[in-house]
Amino acid sequence: MSGPQESTSFTGLRGQLQEAAATFAGGPDALEGILLGMVDDVDRAVREPLEIFPVCHHSPASALAMARRLREKQPKVVYLELCEDMAPLLTELRNCRLPVAVQAFAGEADGFPAEWAPLSVVAPITEASAEYQAIAYALDTPGVELVLVDRSSDHVFQWDTRGERAVDAEGAEAADEAEAPEAEAALHSEAVGVEIGDLRPRFAELEEHLLRHGKVRHWSEWWHQYVEVPLGDSDHDTYRQVMFLIGSLFRRLAPGDGSRVRVDEDRERYMWTRMREHLAASGTDPEDCLYVCGAFHAASRVEEFGVHGSTDTFTISPRTATKWQYGLIPSSHAAIEAQFGLAAGSVSIASTEWTKGLKRTRVKPYVLEGQAGKKKSTAKKTAALPVPESPADVDRLSGFLRRPPVLDALDEAELLGWSVEIVRAARRNGYLASTADAIAVFETSILLAGVRDRAKPTPYDFQDAAVTCIEKDRVPGRRDVRRLVEIMMGGDRIGQVGYDSLPPLARDVYDRLAPLELKLEQRGVRRALLDLAARPELQACSDVLWMLRRLLPQGAARPIMGERRLGERSIQESWDLALGTHQRALIELGYEGVSLEQVLEQRLRRDAYDPRATTATVLAAVEDALLYLGGRRVADELGSHALKVLSGERSVDGAPEVLRRVRALLAYYRTSEPVLPGWIESFVKTGYAHYCTLLPTAFRDEDATVGQVAAMLGFLFSMESLALSLGCDRTQLELAVAQSHPEDPAKTALLWAAQVQLGTLSRAELRERCDELLDNPLVVSAYPRYLNGFVHALGPVPGLADVVVEAVSNAFGRLPDTVLLPWLPLLITTLRNGAADLAPLLIREAGRIFPARLAALDSWVPPWKAPQADPFATTRARSDVRLGAALLSAHPATCDAVAELLGCEAGWEESGASAAPSGVALLTAYPATCDAVAELLGRATV
Template identity: 70%
Template sequence: MTAASPGGPFGALRDQLTDAAAAFADSPDALAGILAGIVDDVDRALAVPLEIFPVCHHSPASALAMVRRLREKKPKVIYLELCEDLGPLLGELRNCRLPVAVQAFASELDGFPAGWGPLSVVAPVTEASAEYQAIAYALETPGVELVCVDRSTDHVFQWLPRDRDDRPGGEAGATGRDETPPDADDDALHGDAVGVEIGDLRPGFAELETHLLHHGKVRHWSEWWDQYVEQPLAAADHDTYRQVMVLIGSLFRRLRPARPEKQERDEDRERYMWTRIREHLAASGADPADCLHVCGAFHAASRVAQFGLAPDAPAYEIEPRTATRWRYGLIPSSHSAIEAQFGLAGGSVSIAAATWTKSLTRAGLRPYRLDGQQGGRTRKGRTAVVPAPTGGVTDRLSGFLTAAGEPAGLDEAELRGWCVDIVRLARRNGYLASTADAIAVFETSILLAGLRNRARPTPYDFADAAVTCIEKDVVPGRRDVRRLCEILLGGDRVGQVGYDALPPLARDVLDRLAPLGLDLEKRTVQRALLDLHADPGLGPCSDLLWLLRHLLPGDTARPIMGERRLGHRSVRESWDLALGRNQRALIELGYEGVTVEQVLEQRLRRTVRGPEASTATALAAVEDAITLLGAPRLVDELGTRAVELLAAERTVDDAPEVLRRIRRLLAHHRATAPAPPGWCEAFVTAGYAHYCTLLPTAFADEQTGVRQVGAMLGFLVSLESVALSLGCDRSQLELAVAQSRPAAPAKVALLWAARHQLGLLPLTELRARCADLLANPLVVPTFPQYLSGFVQALEPVPGLAPFVVEVMSTAFARLPDPVLLPWLPTLITTLRAHGPELVPLLVREAGRTFPGTLPALDAWTPPWTRPAVPAAPVSAAAPAGPVVALLAGHREPVDAVAGLLGHSGDWPAEPVGQPVSRAGAADLLTAHPHTADALAHLLRAGAR
C-alpha cells in the first residue's frame, strides 16, 4: 500500500492540521501523525476507482445521501457489507413489515465448542437505513445486481476466540462492544443472537467518548451523533457527505485502544470484502465505475494491503467453512431490540425513524421501497434533483470543518404539538398533568436547548423537559414519562414477518389453527374457546396447541382451562394465544423440522441420548410421547432407553421422580392395554435388581438423602408383586435389608419400617423401640429425625400411618415443654423439607384417629392405650352338618387358616365313621357360618 502524496486536493488541509498540532499539542509529532493520517485515509478512500459509500447504521442522513446517490449514479452492481450467505433471503423482505432481522441459525454444531450452541446471527433492517435503500433499489431495478461481500455467518464464529467453551458474549468484530442483554419482551426479539451491523460508528476509546459527551453537553452517544453529525449532514452534498464520514471513521479507528485480537478481526473483514469484490469483478467483467461499495465508515478508512483495486495487492486466502449446518430466515425485530443489542440510547432508533420521515417531506424525496412491502405508506414525492457530478475530487472538508452551522429557527408549531400530546398521553397513563405542565415543558425545552448551545430544541431536550415538568415523584403506571416521550416521537415499532416469508413449519401451524377463527398474526393476546364435545373437529387444534405449549415459550400458548395428562383429555379447553408476539420463537422452531410433531420427536430422542440424560428424563420423555404424540413405536424406543439408563446409573438421586413416573405409566398401561409393554416389564425387573444392589450402599452413604432411600424402598415394595411375577427373587430384598447398616437416625427409622414390612420386626417390638428412644434423654433431641424417617417410610409402607400418628402423639404427650418446644421447629422444617407430599397421609390418619369436637377430646382415650378386649366365649357344642364334614376331611388348610387368625386347638374324638375335628376349628366355624357356607358353595361349583 502506497502512502498518499503530500499534495493533492487535501494538501492545504493537511498542512493546516499539522501546524495546529505543532502550535497547541504537547507532543506535536504524535498528534500531527494522527491528523495527517486522517486526511490520508480520506484521500485514499476517495481515490479508489470503485466508489466507496460510507454509512452509519440506522442513520437518516446516510439513508438520505444513499437515495440521492442512487438516483444520480444508477449503479449496476452494489457490493453490500453483509454476510454473503444472507443475500438470498433479502428478497423475502417484500413479505414483511419492517423492522425485521435477517437471521442465520444453527443448533447442531460441527467445528465449534459444544457450549456455544445454539448459534444465531441477526442483521436488523429498518427503513431509515442506507442498506435498505440500497437493497430496495437493487431488487426493484432491472439489471442491477446485489452482492453481499462480508464474511459468512460461519466465519463470524470461526474468528471468535476459543479460550473458553461458554457462549460467545458479543460479536466484537461486528459491534465493537459486548452485547447488552435485553430485559423487556420487545428487547428480547433478537434473543442472545450475535448482531451483524453495517456501519457501526462509535468511539472505541472510552475517554474520547466521555470527552465528546462532556463538551457537547449531551448525556449519551446517540444524542451527540444526532446533534453534531446527523443534522449537519442531512442536507450536505454527496462529496461532503463521503469525506466527512470517512474522516469520522478514520478518527475513531486511529484513536481506539490497542486490542490486537479485535483489530485483526476488523482487518480480516476488510480483506475478505475486497477479495470477494475482486473475484466478482473478474468473473462478471463489470466496470468499477458502474459499481458501488456500501460499507461502514469505519471500514472505509481501512489500511490493509488488499484495500482498493490495485493489481499488485497480495492475495488473501479465505478459510473454508465448518460442517455446521446453518438455517436461514427472517425474524421480527423492533426499535427497542436494536437499541438493546447494539448499545444505543433508548428511543434513538424511533427518533431516527421520525427524523427520516420529516427529512423526506422537507426534501421532497421519494425513497426506494420493495414492491409489496407491508406496513408502509406510499409517500408522494418528487424524484430528487441532484447536481451534476463534479470532475475529480475536491476538498469539501475544509469548508465543512470551518463553516459555522446555519441556525435553524424554532419550529414553534412542532414543539407546541409535542407538548400538548405528551400531556394528553401522560393523563391517559395516570399522571396529574395539566395545561400548565404543557406550557412548562415548552419553556423548559427552549431553556435546555439554550443551555446546550442549540438553536432549537431537539427531541432529547424535549424528553428531558417533559421528565422534569411532569414526572414529579412517582410513576403511577407501568410507563414513565421518558417512555411516553419515546412513544410520542415514533414509538417502539415492531416488525412482522409475512406469511409467505415464514418457514414451512410456521405456515403449517397457522393453517392447522385456522378453524379457531382467530387472526394469529396479531401481536395481541387472543382467547380461544374449544368445546370438543360439541365440535369434535377442533380436536386436531387442541393436539397442536398442547404441542406448542411444550415447545414454545410459556406465554405463546397458555392453557386457561383444561389439561392433558396420561389417560385424561379435557372436553372443554380455553387458551390464551400470542403467536404473533412470539413469532421469532415459532420461526426458529421451523429451523428444526417441517412439522411440529417431527421437531418434538427429534427433541425427545436428543433428550434421552444426550450426555445429561437420566432415567427420570427418559421417563418424562415417554410420558410426553404418549400424551402429545401417541406414537407406540417411539414410546417403546424411549422406554428401552430408560431401561438402559437405569441399569447404568450409579446414584439414586432421581429415585423419587423415577418411582412417581413409573407408577403412573404402569397404571396408564394397565387401564388402556391388556398387559404392560415389554419395556415396562424390563424396567421393573431391572429396577428391582438395581435398587436391591444399591440399597445397602444408599443406607450407609451420608450423601444419599432419606427421601431417596425411601423412594428406593417404595419401588421395591410397591412393585414387588409385579417383579416377582416376572421372575425376580424376594430373597434379594431380604438380603439387601439384612446387609444395611445405617447411622443416620432417619435412615434407622426407615430400616425399621422396611424390616416390619418384611415381617422381621413385629409392631410390638417397633413400638417398644420408639418408647426406649423417648425415654433416653440423649436421643430425644434427634427424635424429629426418627420421625422424618417414619414419614418417609409411608412411601413403601403406607399401612404404617396409624403407628406414625401414635408415635408422634406419644411424644407430644410424654415430653415436657422444655424438651418439646426446642425441637418442635426442627420437626416442622424436617417434615416440610423431606416429606411435603406424605404429610397429608398423616393428617388424614390423625383425622380418623382423634375426635372431631373439643368436648369429646376430654373423654377420649387413645386407641393404642386401651386394654385388649377378651374374646367372647364360644359354645362348646360340637358343630355338625355337611360343611363340617367337608372341612374335617381337609384338616391341613383349616389348621393353617385358624393359625393365621389366632385360633388353636385339637380335633376332638368322634364316633367311628365320623370326621374328627379340633375345638379351634369348631369355634371358628360357629362364629362365621356365612363364610363356611360361601366356601362350600365355591368348592361345589369348582367340582362341577
C-alpha cells in the same frame, strides 16, 4: 463531482492541520501524524475508482444520502457489507413489515465448541437505513445486481473470540436509561449481531471527552446533534468526506487490541477480495459500481484495499461442516437498541427524523414492491439524473469544518404539540399532570437547549424536560415519563414476517390452526375456546396447541382450561395464544424440521440420548411421547433406552422422580393396553434388582437423603407383586434390608418401617422401640429426625400411618415442655422441607383417630391405650369345645357320672359314624371348667 481517476487535493486542509498540531502540541508529534493520517485516509478513499459510500447503522442522514445518490448515479452493481450467504433471503423482505432481521441459524455446531450451540447471526433492517435503500433499489430496478461481500455467517464464528461480540462492553449506554419491555428487547435473544456501519469510538476517553464537551448524556444524542443534523442536507461529496474523516478518526484512536483489529482488517480484506473476484468474473466497469459499507471500514489501510490492491496476500478460509439454515425473524427498535448498545428510544427517534427528512428534502425513497401492504408502483424505471460537473475545489472538508453550526429556528408549533401530547399520555398513565405541566415542559425544553448551546430543542432535550416537570417523585404506573416520550416519538415499532416468507413448519402451524378462526399472525393475546365434544374436528387443533406449549417459550400457548395427562383428555379447552408475539421462536422451530411432530421427536431423542441424561429424564421423554405423539414406536424406543440408563446409574438421586413416573406409566398401560409393553416389564424387573443392590449403600451414604431412600423402598414394595411374577426373588430384598445398617436417625426409622413391611419386625416391637427412644434422655433430642423418617415411610408403607400418629402423640403427651419446646421448631421445619407431600396422609389419619369435637377430648382414650380385645377369642373357644368333646369321647363313664351329678339326664347321641355326648352344650357354657379338667387329666393337647 470529480471523476474517479482524478486526483483530489487536500493541501489546504493539511496545512491547517499542521498549524493546529503545532499550536496545541508545541511542535510536530503524534498528534500531527494522526491528523495528517486522517487526511490521507480521506484522500485515498475519495480517489478510489470504485465509489465507496460510507454509512452509519440506522442513520437517517445516511439513508437520505443513499437515496439521493442512487437516483443520481443509477449503478449497475451494488456491493453491500452484509454476510454473503444471506443473499437469497433479501427477496423475501417484500412479504414482511419492517423492522425484521435476516438470520442464519445452526442448531448444532460442527467445527465449533459444542457449548456455543445453537449458533445464530442476525442482521436487522429498518426503513430508515441506507442498506434498505440499496436493497430496494437493486431488487426493484431491472439490470441491477446486488452482491453481498462481507464474511459468511460461518466465518463470523470462525473469527469470534467469545469475549468480544458485535457490541463492545465499553460501548454500552448509561445504565439509567429507560429499559424496553423484555419481550421486545429479547427478540434477537443471544444472537450475534451484524450491522452495517458500526460507527462508535472504541477509545473510552475519546467518547467521554465528546460527551462532556458536547453537553450530552450518551453517544446516540451526540451523533444526532453533531453528525445527523449537519449532514442531513449536505451534498454528496461533503457527506462522503465527512464520513470518511469520522471513520478514520475512530479507527486511528481505537485501542491496539490485536484480536479486534485483526478481525476488522480481515473483514476488509475479505470484502475487497470478493469485489475484485466479481469484477473479474463479470467484466463490470468499477465506475458503474457502488460499494456500501460502514464508515469505519471505508477508510481502510489494508494492502488489499481498492480494485488495484494486492491480490495474493489474503486467502479466504473454507467454511466448517456446520449446517446453516436461513430465515427472517421479526425485529423491533428496542431489540436493535439492546443488541447494539444504543440508547433507549434512539432508533425510534431516528425513524421519526427519517420521516421528517423526507418531507423536508422531498427525496423519494426506495421501497420494495408490495411490501407492508403498500400499493405497487406503476412508475417505470427513471433515467439517471445528470451528474453536475465537479467544481475546481473538491476539498469539501475545509469548508465544512470551518462553517459555524446552523442554528435552526425554534419550531414552536412542533414543541407545543409535543408538550401537550406528553401531558395527555402522562394523565392516561396515572400522573397528576395538568396544563401547567405542559407549559413547564415547553419552557424547560427551551431552557435546556439554551444551556446546551442549541437554539432548537432536540427530542432528547424535550425528554429530559418532561422527566423533570412531570415525573417528580414517583412513577404511578408501569411506564415512566422517559418511556412515554419514546412511545410518543414513534414508539417501539415491531416488524412481522409475512406468511409467504415463513418456513414450512410455521406455515403448517397456521394452516392447522385455521379452524379456530383467529388472527394468530398479529401480536397480542388471542383467546381460543375449543368445545371438543360439540366440534370433534377441533381435536387436531388441540393436539397442535399442546405440542406448541411443549416446544415454544412460556406464554406463546397457555392453557386456561383443560389439561392433558396420561389416559385423560379434556372435553373443553380454553387457550391464550400469542404466536404473533413469539413469531421468532416459531420460525426457529422451522429450522429444526418441517412439522411439529418431527421437531418434537427430535427433541425428545436429544434429551433422552444426552450423555448427561438420567433415568428420570428418559422416562419424562417417554411420557411426552405418549402424550403428544401417540402410538408406541417412539415411546417403546425411549423406554428401552431408559432401561439401559438405569442399569448404568450408580446413585439414587433420581429415585423419587423415577418412582413417580413409573407408577404413572404403569397405570396408563394397565388401563389402555391389553398387555404391558415388554420394555416396562424389563424395567420393573431390572429396577427391582438394581435398587435391591443399591439399598444397603444408600442407607449408609450420607449424600443420599431419606426421601431418596424412601423412594427406592417405594419402588421395591409397590412393584413387588409385578416383579415377583416376572421371576424376581423376594429373598434379595430381605437380604438387602438385613444388610442395611444406617447411622442417621431418619434412615433408621425408615429401616424399621421396611422391616415391619417385610414381617421381620412386629408393630408391637416397633412401638416398644419408639417408647425406648422417648425414655432415653440421650436420644430424645434426635426424636424429630426419627419422626421425619417415619413420615417418609408413609410412602412405601402407608399402613404405618396409625403408628406414626401414635409416635407423634406420645412425644407431645409424655415429654415435658423443657424438652418438647426446643426441638418443636426443628420438627416443623424438617417435616415441611422433607415430607410436605406426605403430611396430608398423616393429617387424615390423625383426623380419623382423634375426636372431632373438643368436648369429647376429656373422655377420649387413645386407641393404643384402650384394652385390646383378643381377635382370636372365638376361634380359641371353638378349639376348646373340640378339645372337650374329644376328652368326653375318650372317657364316657366319667362323662355320664358328671352329667348325672349335674342333673343332665340326656344320653349319648349318634351322628353318623361318631358319637357326641349331650354334655357338649355344658362344656360350651363352661369353657374354663373344661380347660381345668383337661389339664388335670393331662390332656392339654389332642
